Amino acid sequence: MDFREDFLQLVWKYQYFDKRGLKTTDNEIISITKVGFHNSGGGPDFLEATISLNGLSLHGHVEIHKRASDWKQHSHDSDPAYNSVILHVVWEEDKPVRRNDGTAIATLELKGRIFLDVWKKYRDSLDFRQKLPCASGISEVPDIIRFSTLEKALVERLEEKSNLILNILNDTKGDWEETAYRWLFRCFGFKRNADSMQELAELVLYKTLKKHRPQVSALEAMLFGQAGLLPDESSEPYVDFLKKEFAFFKEKYSWDRAMKYQNWDFARVRPGNFPTLRIAQLASILSKAPDLHGCIFEDTQDFESLKRVFQVEPSDFWKYHYSFAGQAKKAADRKISNTVIHLLMINFVTPLWFSYGRYFDQSDWKERCFDLLQSLPAESNSIIGLFENAGWEAGNGFDTQGMIGLYKNYCTPKKCLQCKVGQSLIKAD
Template identity: 40%
Template structure:
């Protein structure tokens, strides 16, 4: 069965026999304007214009594989669909009516679609390669490929920003608090991201800022709320940390929400232990107390790298846990860790800010950051390289990962600029 997206494509580009069109009722149809694709709720195409038996109708076009999908989707009860002037279907299996019980004019496409269009589309769908258009990719224009790459990249960046938007909503759109929570989550990387977020949520930023020049007190708050001070201690630093935490916890009436055993240490190198990341977060908060500005005022990759070049306190350069020494002194964040924070924390933040302020300058900053960073190397990027795609920056690799996962694997070729160009043009 053909997907609805293919019918959208056929309608949008009029890839069917439009001469002497007849509705299923037998009435003559003339298409004046196909309308524009609607990405929001409601009918599929808005502001269309059709002529039915000499009478012009302005409104929406709804598209379904089967006419009965109108009822399956409950459009008959939705007033938003009362302005549908044409129902375009592949198979007319049922007469449909709107909420006022008026019949909807219906056009059946089966038998009208140009055979070569169907053949080229089916060729992509039947292809078992992980990139369905792999054998024909070089037959497409470079501008088509690059425009799709940028589109996929923006989609990936915006998808990553959705998690930040959830945090923002939970904080009643307090950007400073949300930026702090987001930064903490980023410092958890993949393994301890959620626990780091919970930790930040349990220690409000306004509490930390009251101790903005006292690293020891910020460490006491964070390590205490993380549950790492719920142990017997023997060294002086840990003893004083416990003592300070008890005082501050009572003073600010903090509720400890995380236990020691909830953190992940297994299969993690000491440099990535949550204890070290918390110490590094504390050092960063001391250095840059205004986290919103830390993100929003980013200009280039070098600036972010320099900002992240903070060193945890001396104790946490020589210990990986309370009372547990390291055999080798640790430094601060590695280059790889810094770039991970840029890609997964700073860039989604800028994308969210761009949408919130309706200012693409922030999105441009995000994309420029990716353009200045080295490409990731993984099985997906290697696959694209074998197909002749130049993968020279994180802009390329991130976009190609999205293209592969969101379009190639689920075979959404007809929603991809590259796939559309191949179906439209006889290159097979």
């Protein structure tokens, strides 16, 4: 039967094999006192295990392989970190192996010992050819296991985003307001223009914009000018005004570097997500928010108060434009949609709160993130569709963010046996 090495790791971790008359391949009697701690980092697979060989107690690490020859193939024979391995657990011993110090390793062969019901569940419940390998059995997993799985995946996803935010905090020398400002810009770039938006925020500091906060046109001039998006020629009087304003600010603040039009992706995004419109919306948000730090960390206590921060309308020019190229015949509402506001709550606010709590070691910010996500509607995208088609419905933003984290960090790399859902599906009776 074909299987992955992590299947053997799970078999060892939960001892899903027949231990009667257990002996090593050298015919030594073996008993297992402690299986060890599963190691997800570098080094042996299980740390601090305890076994006895012919009555002699040994304490050390356990390494798992499909075939014994994988020891040498993975270069463990030349790595001193594996000298503390006391047991080599394999499906079959096709070749004797030794440690880096030349000593022999006790080897346990699991071939013919793994419980048949575990084999069957592994074969029937997980199809690694599918995007969602556990799709056929996921609806059978108890709700409590699915919830704890989502919670774990959500925390891991928030930690990943938090690492990005804390890197920005380091760049800003501990300035949380400047950090929130740069993260806001990155989130407004969504997938296609996130890096460019963050670069723009680094070129035009928030403390500079705050000096001109009530004048949205001044904010637009600085942002569009530094973004390299103001056209060389235009028949629009407002564009000429922005260019003159930018020339003034460029000299005032001694800006000697700006982005170029080529830094921005217009081709692969819809007009409503053009970076020009998003920058105009940002300028409006920043002109109306007197204190970005206060808005995000102090004054906003619930979803509705947070929502009001983003319920703004860009300047009149944008009623007829998505970019500086051409003018629409009719005016249109360019307010930030409720769908986008919900995404900003998910991708901008909750990672900031999580990072803030993590930095100051205040656990209540984590619960605040969970409360906000549970108050938001479920997202709708192709990843969520995979889970829902398998019978796992998403009820809110907590669920969908957990599902996205689960899919990216476990389903896609096929780490199903490190997931509580996958473990539940093949659990021995």
